[in-house]
Amino acid sequence: MSVLVLLDHTPDGALRAPVRELLTLARDIAGADVHAAWPASGAEPTEETVAELGAMGVGHVHRLVADADLRLSAVVATGLASLVGAIGADLVLALSTFENKEVAARLAVATGAGVVTDADALTVEDGRYVAGKTVFAGTWTTRCAVTTPLAIVLVKANSVVAYPAEDAVPVAIDDHAFQADDAARRVRLVERTERPASGRPDLASAHVVVAGGRGTEGDFSAVEELADVLGAAVGATRVATDEGWIGHDAQIGQTGVTISPRLYIGAGISGAVHHRGGMQASGTIVAINSDPDAPIFEIADFGVVGDLFQVLPQAAAELRARKG
Template sequence: MAEQNGVLVVGEVGGDGAPRPVSFEVLAAGRRVADALGQPLTVLLMGSGVADPARELGAAGADRVLVADDDRLTALTVEAASAVLIEAIEAVRPAVVLVPGTTAGRDYAPRVAARLQVGVAADCVDLTVEDGTLVAVRPVIGGRVQVAVRLPGSRPQIATVRPGSFDRATADGTSPEPEALAVDLGPDDLRVVVRETRPAETGPANLEAAQTIVSGGRGLKEPDNFKLVEELAGVLDAAVGATRAVVDAGWRPHHEQIGQTGRTVSPRLYIAVGISGAVQHNVGMQGSDYIVAINRDPDAPIFKIAAFGIVGDLFEVVPAVTAELRDALGK
């Protein structure tokens, strides 16, 4: 690809028809990279009836908005998403392409990279530009180490962005008028047909959107004691999370699991109760603004990432904190 034209970021819409929060994070990442390159930022939205959410994304700092709006993209399959993204890349000729590191994005980004015979940096938590080249930072070995990846021979340079890694761009500007991207899908792009979609059993709380999360670990000793976590969460209008140890033990449902093999969250406040702070847990919550840890072991690794730590027996500390907060908040 000869001429290079800025950064192309891909947004996603949720089941409610609004842009997913991660779209604003990828947009913020794209803005930063585009500014460092001194080149424009284009946002692409694919789906059916997505002009309005595309404008919302455009108002959050994009220079150009592309919309692939087609009924055949209602249930966006990985084949169709790959085909449309390749068309957008051919139309924009970007130097850098950023894709949300969601289930879908993690699926189609490498396919697109393979078809274009370029590299992909997956699951990035930071992005900078050095000497006009993207430098993508990604955790490896379960988050113990971070590596900086360059894709020097790749044009475009493709990266997926881990949700929760960037502050969200805010939609307080004026959107450029969305431009229609011609959607040309062949039989191979449409061979998977989605006949029905059902909501996942994600439980009452949307952990990714929660501003406050109270999570419990094996320190609670037995499932019934999770009521301590639920009571504290209730007073704070918080969602409840859990470690894999307690999910594997059958104490809590899998949709509450936070970490490498669970969900990635970035609330304003994350309270970890009886959680040791294993790297596999921490990678799912270390993007939280403010982490509070309650653990009786002063050497527990969770204290290394906590802004505020209480060393003590959770069976004493949690009821006391809950009672104080109940009084203070008048609940």
């Protein structure tokens, strides 16, 4: 089996943290035959990145090179389709992000592949790839077998424990040039604005998330303080984002970001079904709410009935004391 991994990277040429999970999964499935695609959109892999790829067991890195903008999903999908045919891959792995879901859809149309998004497990059974995922707001666990010759599986962050290969391998980097067709050129990127760096981890891939809801009444200071102590990402409910208390990029839920952190702390969040659908796969759920009948306590591993403006600062102070 030959696996192709799409390498999500930062503008300065470093791998995004959850990519290490994909590389671990790919290595467990394909052994030494792991290929990786690097969209050459201005950022080149650093020496540290190349060394890290070798330590993770990636022997082949293919730079996608085109005469079109590789920040567009249609162009990336065209390049991946060409590369899949060139190396004979039967599995494409990528992070389950908004951007990659669009790439996967276009790639599937071009190749006739089967697609599974938001997967949290992947095995090979009777020669077929079988992905595990939760559906219906996290209430059902399903297993999806891909029956087409090519499988495209998008994996949620924090689903795999990443670890290096037993022995590092030399990394061969080559250019895979391709021509973007007319359909891929119909969209043109006219402007791109980078968000100001907050210093916090990305919400979709964070190991720890502290989220606030209606109970914050627009004051996220306590939520952000605890998040900074824990090195966590900050999330929110749809009500909080619709009210303008925090940006829409922080929204967790069926119409926002789907997360699966090791630890989720929800403060002032009632636990409406559309929010639960985006966080119910979290490893440990801690709920803080002044209403003892709040629905979120039904799924919480630990619950605190109290005022979040008292509980969160006390928790932050205790954590600081324990850190010394």
